[in-house]
Amino acid sequence: MNLRHTLSVTVATLGCSLLLSGCENMSTDDMISTGLAGFDAATISDEEIQAMSAQACEQMDAESAIATPGSEYAQRLQRIADNLGHQIDGIPVSYKVYMTNDINAWAMANGCVRVYSGLMDMMTDNEIEGVLGHELGHVALGHSKKAMQTAYATSIARDAMAASGNGAVAALSSSQLGDLSEKFINAQFSQSQESDADNFSFDLLTDRGIPREGLLTGFEKFADMDGGESSLMSSHPGSKDRADNIRERLANG
Numbered sequence: 001m002n003l004r005h006t007l008s009v010t011v012a013t014l015g016c017s018l019l020l021s022g023c024e025n026m027s028t029d030d031m032i033s034t035g036l037a038g039f040d041a042a043t044i045s046d047e048e049i050q051a052m053s054a055q056a057c058e059q060m061d062a063e064s065a066i067a068t069p070g071s072e073y074a075q076r077l078q079r080i081a082d083n084l085g086h087q088i089d090g091i092p093v094s095y096k097v098y099m100t101n102d103i104n105a106w107a108m109a110n111g112c113v114r115v116y117s118g119l120m121d122m123m124t125d126n127e128i129e130g131v132l133g134h135e136l137g138h139v140a141l142g143h144s145k146k147a148m149q150t151a152y153a154t155s156i157a158r159d160a161m162a163a164s165g166n167g168a169v170a171a172l173s174s175s176q177l178g179d180l181s182e183k184f185i186n187a188q189f190s191q192s193q194e195s196d197a198d199n200f201s202f203d204l205l206t207d208r209g210i211p212r213e214g215l216l217t218g219f220e221k222f223a224d225m226d227g228g229e230s231s232l233m234s235s236h237p238g239s240k241d242r243a244d245n246i247r248e249r250l251a252n253g
């Protein structure tokens with residue numbers, strides 16, 4: 001938070017305590033311009049993030065072509081999911097394949113893990129295990145929660161919830177949830193979050209008795225590709241260092 005933002009929040013808060021009725025009459029635009037809605041984004045609760053993630057996931061599923069149960073893609077992901085496990089940190093994990101040529105995979109804080117068929121086409125099962133272990137790391141380490149918080153802070157969902165006055169996640173429309181989901185999926189993780197998620201995946205694969213080599217070769221494949229828009233691919237600039245880290249860990253047994 002920069003100084004100017006802090007200042008505008010303070011002014012808005014003062015304005016509210018001095019003149020409460022005026023505050024209630026503020027339009028959403030007024031709240032945004034004074035920074036009040038931004039203040040709300042910083043204090044959103046874990047429960048709200050979980051509820052928001054569940055709804056954003058539902059919205060993404062409704063907008064996507066999901067591999068039908070029993071299809072080759074669904075069966076393949078089922079095998080991978082059985083190896084990785086169906087819960088992370090006590091959160092039940094739901095795995096699904098979206099049928100699209102895009103190369104992506106992501107995980108929301110409520111355990112919603114989605115893999116695109118374009119990514120499955122270019123990777124071995126073991127490489128997908130490495131990638132999904134990494135995504136589960138983002139959930140377990142709280143990165144997915146933070147990313148949703150950031151997405152909320154910049155989405156139209158925030159304005160809707162601020163306007164409703166009671167943090168009504170349930171009242172969000174499909175277009176508000178769609179905007180929120182898109183911002184979440186395109187959110188960028190920091191290099192240290194990416195490295196931590198890589199190490200989480202390495203340890204998870206080790207615990208599950210899954211070969212760890214796929215984590216390395218999977219990221220080597222990303223390193224050979226263009227960056228693209230998604231959060232998965234935007235980690236591309238650091239992929240050489242990340243591959244080196246996994247190579248070193250493999251060498252150390």
Ligand SMILES: [Zn+2]
Pocket residue numbers: 134138189194197231232235
């Ligand atoms: Zn990542």
